[in-house]
Amino acid sequence: MIIKAERKDIPTIQDLAKKSWSFAYANILKQAQIDYMLELMYCEKTLKEHFENPNYQYYLVQENNEFLGFIGFEIHQEAETTKLHRIYFLKEAQGKGLGKKSLEFVINEAKNVNDKRVILTVNKNNKAQNFYSSQGFQIYDEAIFDIGNGYVMDDYLMEFVIDK
Template sequence: MITNFKLTPATLDDIPRIQEIAYKTWATAYKNVISSEQITYMLEMMYNTQTLSKLIQQPDFLFYLINDGAGIAALELHYENTISKLHKIYILPEHQGKGLGKKTIQSLTNISQNAGDKSIILNVNKKNAATHFYEKCGFIRWRSEVIDIGGDYVMDDYVYRKDFSALR
């Protein structure tokens, strides 16, 4: 288990590390979920330097390095009124199973609550084994959605939700 835990706000200087973590985690997390072509397409679309630069500079989009680069997380406050959206949480394979993901979810929940939001939502591919992790962390399956992301690809996701009223 993790004894020392730290979320560090990412800066523009962290972009190469964010990209490295994304590429390493996606290679294992999605290899049996979506095609290698779609993995490449999505990584190039979501983790290019220009996209990451814009996100890191948005005041309500919080990008973090977890434990100095063991993973990354991105939370958007006030995504829809009083709902935060967890866009990314990726832990490098060698750091998985040690409680980092759970600690990250707890910390992001606190950040969202302190900002005045009342719940967090996230999307997860229907075939992704991480659905069980989110359910263990108190998220409930809220709805399904299919999102056209271009390039003849879609994201076929469940949307999970965690309401903070249940935490009081």
């Protein structure tokens, strides 16, 4: 079940982020960088700003009354474009089809607001890139982002073009 998150859910999002990131990035990033990025991207101030932006949406993914993951995306992030900023699941949620359902949900939300594509960034060493490709996303570019504190993210930029 995909449930719209509210400001009161910030601690749940932070907890899911911390647990899922330690699993998702353990073999890609050093722990110091993971800690830095979690603080940068999931501090209360940043998440409150997201909730104040009407185009930025958070959803919690739940199964059997347990939160297993979350999605964060921004409609109209660019002209006719929705950006999937966050899609993370706990280790025990892997293989349940929740990622596929969540991507379908985001694509449908983009369609509902007449956006023509969904974009995302994924670390070049993250096996999630294969998952996105299997769901119809294609690499359209690559970029290195300076995220501060001496850290960079070396990412593929991927897109899903929505058929009319």
